[in-house]
């Protein structure tokens with residue numbers, strides 16, 4: 575049976591990914607910061623195991639990886655934050671930048687995602703599988719006209735880290751993706767977003783299935799279109 579680990583799976587895109595993989599018969603390892611309130615995740619039917627994990631806690635990431643010994647075909651570092659205190663708006667223009675808030679965004683979107691890939695690399699190596707980060711079109715220099723300093727820079731740095739990772743793990747037969755999920759109707763994407771979480775997850779799952787080891791990460795959107803760096 576194929577297996578996947580998904581971080582931040584209690585709501586939004588992560589929850590839909592868990593539902594789609596579970597519905598397809600995969601063994602799903604789904605993580606959430608607070609398992610007690612992860613009622614939607616716990617209601618997902620299928621072969622699913624839930625784990626408590628805050629990706630800002632690198633010791634906890636390592637402990638979870640040490641606890642799990644089975645191979646993983648796919649690891650999806652999905653957990654992320656916008657950096658907006660209320661989940662809306664775009665904070666911080668020059669002269670008004672919140673460096674502590676920016677550091678928090680980096681901690682989760684960059685270090686949390688990379689540390690997840692690093693800790694579970696041995697599991698993915700056993701399966702000659704795939705390491706995936708959920709990035710954003712806002713990481714792209716082509717989109718440098720919108721977004722926020724913390725969010726865009728965290729995802730741009732993530733893309734660079736995933737590129738370096740791709741070079742390192744290609745000889746071990748591992749593929750690396752840094753994927754744009756679309757503008758998705760979630761707490762982060764907001765109600766005006768045109769893509770449903772289900773369509774995003776369905777597309778991401780198909781894209782992930784097609785990823786091959788390469789000299790750089792695949793920066794691709796949920797519809798399979800290669801994204802400009």
Ligand SMILES: NC(=O)c1ccc[n+]([C@@H]2O[C@H](COP(=O)([O-])OP(=O)(O)OC[C@H]3O[C@@H](n4cnc5c(N)ncnc54)[C@H](OP(=O)(O)O)[C@@H]3O)[C@@H](O)[C@H]2O)c1
Nearest residue numbers: 582586587607628629652653654710757758760761762763
């Ligand atoms: N929605 C969009 O339009 C869009 C576009 C481009 C990229 N993305 C990316 O897609 C990914 C998922 O976004 P989404 O739209 O599903 O967002 P969301 O609905 O806000 O969900 C974010 C998820 O990340 C988790 N998370 C946040 N901080 C965490 C931490 N420190 N440790 C563990 N989990 C943590 C949240 O858990 P809690 O419930 O505990 O907070 C939640 O499960 C993110 O990486 C985001 O940047 C989204």
